Amino acid sequence: MKDVDMRVSIAGVTLKNPVITASGTFGSGMEYSRFFDLKRLGGITAKGVSLVPWEGNPVPRIAEVPSGMLNAIGLQNPGVEVFLERDLPFLRNAGCAVIVNVAGHEPEEYYGVVERLNGVPGIDFLEINISCPNVKAGGITLGTDPKMIEELTRGCKARASQPVIMKLTPNVTDIRVTAKACEAGGADAISLINTLTGMKIDIERQTFALANRTGGLSGPAIRPVAVRMVYEAANAVSLPVIGMGGICTAEDAIEFMLAGATAVAVGMASFADPCAAIDVIDGIYDYCVRHGAEKAADLVGAVR
Amino acid sequence: MKKDTAVILKTEILAEGIHSMTLRTDIAETAKAGQFVSVCLNDRTRLLPRPISICSADAAEKTIRLVYRVQGSGTMQMSTWQKGDTVQLIGPLGKGFPTEEAGGKRVLLVGGGIGIPPLVFAAEQLLKEADGQKPCEIVFAAGYRSDDTYLLPEIEACARAVISTDDGSLGTAGTVLDAIRANGIDADLIFACGPKVMLRALKAYAEETGAVLYVSMEERMACGVGACLGCVTKTTATDSHSMVKNARVCTDGPVFSAEEVDLS
Ligand SMILES: Cc1cc2nc3c(=O)[nH]c(=O)nc-3n(C[C@H](O)[C@H](O)[C@H](O)COP(=O)(O)OP(=O)(O)OC[C@H]3O[C@@H](n4cnc5c(N)ncnc54)[C@H](O)[C@@H]3O)c2cc1C
Ligand SMILES: Cc1cc2nc3c(=O)[nH]c(=O)nc-3n(C[C@H](O)[C@H](O)[C@H](O)COP(=O)(O)O)c2cc1C
Ligand code: FES
Numbered sequence: 001m002k003d004v005d006m007r008v009s010i011a012g013v014t015l016k017n018p019v020i021t022a023s024g025t026f027g028s029g030m031e032y033s034r035f036f037d038l039k040r041l042g043g044i045t046a047k048g049v050s051l052v053p054w055e056g057n058p059v060p061r062i063a064e065v066p067s068g069m070l071n072a073i074g075l076q077n078p079g080v081e082v083f084l085e086r087d088l089p090f091l092r093n094a095g096c097a098v099i100v101n102v103a104g105h106e107p108e109e110y111y112g113v114v115e116r117l118n119g120v121p122g123i124d125f126l127e128i129n130i131s132c133p134n135v136k137a138g139g140i141t142l143g144t145d146p147k148m149i150e151e152l153t154r155g156c157k158a159r160a161s162q163p164v165i166m167k168l169t170p171n172v173t174d175i176r177v178t179a180k181a182c183e184a185g186g187a188d189a190i191s192l193i194n195t196l197t198g199m200k201i202d203i204e205r206q207t208f209a210l211a212n213r214t215g216g217l218s219g220p221a222i223r224p225v226a227v228r229m230v231y232e233a234a235n236a237v238s239l240p241v242i243g244m245g246g247i248c249t250a251e252d253a254i255e256f257m258l259a260g261a262t263a264v265a266v267g268m269a270s271f272a273d274p275c276a277a278i279d280v281i282d283g284i285y286d287y288c289v290r291h292g293a294e295k296a297a298d299l300v301g302a303v304r
Numbered sequence: 305m306k307k308d309t310a311v312i313l314k315t316e317i318l319a320e321g322i323h324s325m326t327l328r329t330d331i332a333e334t335a336k337a338g339q340f341v342s343v344c345l346n347d348r349t350r351l352l353p354r355p356i357s358i359c360s361a362d363a364a365e366k367t368i369r370l371v372y373r374v375q376g377s378g379t380m381q382m383s384t385w386q387k388g389d390t391v392q393l394i395g396p397l398g399k400g401f402p403t404e405e406a407g408g409k410r411v412l413l414v415g416g417g418i419g420i421p422p423l424v425f426a427a428e429q430l431l432k433e434a435d436g437q438k439p440c441e442i443v444f445a446a447g448y449r450s451d452d453t454y455l456l457p458e459i460e461a462c463a464r465a466v467i468s469t470d471d472g473s474l475g476t477a478g479t480v481l482d483a484i485r486a487n488g489i490d491a492d493l494i495f496a497c498g499p500k501v502m503l504r505a506l507k508a509y510a511e512e513t514g515a516v517l518y519v520s521m522e523e524r525m526a527c528g529v530g531a532c533l534g535c536v537t538k539t540t541a542t543d544s545h546s547m548v549k550n551a552r553v554c555t556d557g558p559v560f561s562a563e564e565v566d567l568s
Contacts, residue, residue, distance in 0.1 A: 027531030055548040062524040062534040078546045271527045
């Protein structure tokens with residue numbers, strides 16, 4: 001029996017397998033390194049970093065909902081300087097691809113972070129989180145406006161030596177439009193989906209479950225939406241797609257790959273099972289063996 | 305810290321809505337008082353593990369005990385588990401009580417309601433400290449709703465017990481602080497876990513008496529291991545992770561020095 005080639009390639013960077021951890025759900029990798037050898041992962045996406053430290057939202061920041069959760073962390077992070085000094089040296093030695101997720105309130109802030117990360121060794125990709133609340137636009141994310149997305153993509157590309165992944169928000173009418181805006185701006189890849197905006201009300205206390213009132217929905221609850229959006233986006237642009245949204249098992253991940261994702265990310269599944277991503281990797285391998293696929297990459301977009 | 309498949313050895317109902325579960329797990333080997341475990345539920349719609357304090361641990365026997373109140377759907381599900389069932393646990397998590405600071409001191413352990421279990425572990429651990437390290441006195445102040453108490457035999461086995469009940473059916477009527485004052489308890493070092501109002505009152509009491517106070521905090525958690533930043537509590541100094549005065553209860557705590565955290 002021939003071994004399965006698990007490698008996939010995105011914008012010229014080879015990942016040893018298609019499984020990445022999703023931003024904000026895996027810390028800087030250090031937190032999970034006690035549970036398994038991070039070398040096994042295709043890649044790690046770090047928590048979003050901004051130009052200066054962000055305090056984030058008041059608590060409660062977390063609410064459980066059926067088959068998922070709402071979060072309103074508010075992108076708490078120590079800022080890019082601490083990230084570079086403390087977290088990157090660890091990630092660089094993790095033995096897998098390193099994706100740095102970039103947050104900002106307005107284009108200038110994103111550019112500031114991108115310029116700081118530009119050319120820094122040990123960073124394989126920049127992932128631009130365009131779901132952050134935009135201060136100037138009254139808190140609405142710039143990720144819903146195709147013109148602003150295209151401009152931001154172009155601006156990031158012009159400042160980054162590393163390949164740029166644009167991370168799309170699902171809170172739009174037509175994901176194909178925003179995917180195409182990324183392509184027009186010169187993105188190297190797109191990742192989706194970020195969380196869907198939700199709300200939970202505590203009926204006993206008659207108030208919002210989250211201090212922020214709304215929060216981002218993640219987990220299996222969003223998976224069918226995510227698979228549909230990955231399918232639509234993958235067929236609308238010729239960029240590689242990183243698919244995510246509710247992936248807990250290899251079966252879930254394979255759905256995304258068949259829909260057109262070159263790689264997949266495991267998000268909140270790590271909370272219930274710190275080793276979830278490893279089981280996904282092993283399961284994809286077994287599936288390829290079972291289906292006679294020589295390469296994991298053969299699964300990508302196989303369902304049309 | 306590990307993920308482990310634990311086996312339930314024993315389940316008990318201690319009082320109305322208060323359940324106890326003893327499990328065999330390797331987590332027992334390194335567990336310290338004040339630490340907790342994440343209990344994974346076994347239905348696929350409730351995905352967040354439930355943080356539960358370790359109430360007692362036996363490293364040699366590899367057993368831990370969890371005592372919990374049936375609060376909502378998750379703890380309700382836990383209450384249906386039986387001897388022989390397996391449970392996925394992540395732990396031991398967090399930083400515990402600094403029992404090593406207790407040598408020669410008068411120690412007061414304060415548990416309000418379902419805050420009592422981690423302090424039972426603290427009492428047991430204090431008694432196991434090496435000879436010169438032992439406290440000279442251990443008082444356990446426990447606040448219950450009524451005389452339907454739990455863990456009282458365990459408390460009385462290691463400490464002088466001082467009780468308060470909301471309805472006055474046992475001990476001092478009122479709060480646990482009322483019981484502490486009524487019994488004229490003086491302490492050098494206080495470990496506490498319970499509702500925030502109780503912790504706030506204790507902080508004022510500690511400031512007044514000059515006692516050193518450590519409190520165990522509670523917050524909604526997702527990862528339990530410091531990765532998601534969901535469980536933060538306001539701190540007086542910049543935290544070590546994000547440098548923004550928001551420490552993670554799951555990893556920087558749950559036990560904090562009362563001076564470190566903003567209890568308002
Ligand atoms: C460090 C720590 C130690 C704890 N130790 C104990 C213990 O020893 N015994 C005990 O009875 N309880 C303890 N708790 C509280 C316990 O975690 C909650 O009562 C439990 O999670 C409720 O789950 P549920 O599904 O029954 O309630 P639901 O209300 O249905 O839970 C919904 C969601 O909210 C979360 N949640 C609800 N209440 C709390 C709470 N008070 N704190 C944190 N998350 C909450 C749940 O984890 C879940 O994600 C502890 C909490 C923390 C943070
Ligand atoms: C607690 C939490 C924090 C997150 N933080 C970020 C972030 O900083 N940047 C980002 O682009 N996405 C963030 N996300 C979104 C995830 O990366 C992912 O897109 C989303 O959760 C869907 O995947 P899942 O259903 O597998 O969790 C966060 C999600 C969660 C649950
Ligand atoms: S629960 Fe995730 S950081 Fe504490």
